[in-house]
Amino acid sequence: MSDELISKKELLELTGISYGQLYRWKRKNLIPEEWFVRKSSFTGQETFFPKEKMLTRIDKILNMKDDLSLDELADVFSPNPGEITLQRQSILERNIVSKLTFELYMQHHEPSDWFSFDQILCMYVLETMLKNGSITQVEGEILIQTMEDHYGAFAGTDCELALIRKMGVPMFALLPASCEVHFDRDVKWVSRISLSQCIQELKLKIGESEG
Template identity: 40%
Template sequence: MEQELISKKELLQLTGISYGQLYRWKRQNLIPESWFIKQSSFTGQETFFHRDKILTRVRGILELKDSHSLEELAELLSPELTNKSFALSRLQEKGLWDPDLLVRLARRLNKLELTFMEAVLAYVAGRLREEHELADGRLEELLEGMEGWIPQLGDTSYRLYYCVRDGAGMAAVVPKDSPFLTDAKVKQVYDLEEIARLLKAELEEE
């Protein structure tokens, strides 16, 4: 049976939340981007949601937000991803990850599967490898750094900076609300929250 849709305007009226809250929760991964359904209307484009699913999620956030941290909320509301591990073969089938790099990171962690956070970092490492043509030695240094970051990263509210100076590269992970100033000639920034949203949408399709 086809699920009933609710417009964004009606959702805001029924729940009493603001436009800003809705999109802040989207940025914080509390509401998956794939739930925002764009449809044409006589006024242009309008956003809709599956009614029961979005109302349940918004009411859950409102009930829990004062007693739980963002990380706890993400785990409570999206346990299918935040608490789940993924077989390398499943990630490889998606075509978004560098297969060789997935194996390298899993071997370094002595695991047969990767958590969602580890999968996010593996994706970024693959982007870095391709965009900066990293040699094997530099790639192993990057993976070693990621191995050290993983136990300290409770969520994806970070940016990864890759700086290059005189041909040498350096990666640093910094909380999103903290500035990172450098005199490096080249600086590339990877927003882990944005990347996590992309990967979640892919993995939630199944």
């Protein structure tokens, strides 16, 4: 699985942004360096981008830039959430996740009043996949274990949570973003979620509830 690429020229024409805006956003870390892909073309070297990711990111920047500074936007898009912690009551009252999701998560943890950002992220991913029908509650337990066992190895980098099934048996994997993975023909891709995107959504959700 890999993203379709779009050239820099096509990107600027399609979005209406300028060359200067694109590289200013790059300098401010609103767009990751690794999304600027240099490839050979008949005119020499040309810059390409993962099309879907770039169009989604530019749309978000344009929609939020009137309310947030570039530095504030950079914090939203950064994979590093800082020292964000929330209490149980805040998580539920602010509707960051549902009571059902929270209780499912807590079945595997000691009672606690405070939760780290990584813990809240795990709950948020769990809720996202439960809501879109990708997983059952039983599979949610496997998701929690996978996130807690392996997400630390990817913290601060762009990664994805993948769900596949073979003969009805679910398997989760954490993968570097946009890497190509190939399985035998009996394996079915069910879902592949960008954790960086989940982090952005969660940061915005927490920020909105604090505002």
